Amino acid sequence: MSNRRRPVRDNTYRTQYLRSGAWFARRDRWFLEEAIGNGEIRCALCLGAGSSRSLELHHLDYRGVTQTPHGWAAHEQHDDLTALHPRCHEYVHQLIDRDRVFSRFVSRRTASLQAIARLQAKIAHYIEASMEQQ
Secondary structure (H helix, E strand, C coil): CCHHHHHHHHHHHHHHHHHHHHHHHHHHHHHHHHHHHHCEECCCCCCCCCCCCCCCEEECCCCEEEEEEEEEEECCCHHHEEEEEEHHHHHHCCCHHHHHHHHHHCCHHHHHHHHHHHHHHHHHHHHHHHHHHH
């Protein structure tokens, strides 16, 4: 098992599922549930506020994504998705793709959550260093 992203041409999840009506309906439902449950929606990495227009959803687990003879089914659990700004989302994927442990030896959920924590630590360090320079 690998958590690395496959090229788009070899990845029906990216070329079909993420463009399907099932995914857009699930995405809309996630943002609605999150807003009702937590009020303001924030990026899991930078903690900046966002909305369904400015945030993307990252899959911590793909168990709810299935392809049927009639198309795609989107049954992801709420906790299997997390919101990220597009740039933050790309940073998470880049770290997972280049880190051997994240990409091969741990679950996708563990890889994603640890990548987010590692990137948050880097952001905090950068902020501290810039504050000291002032």
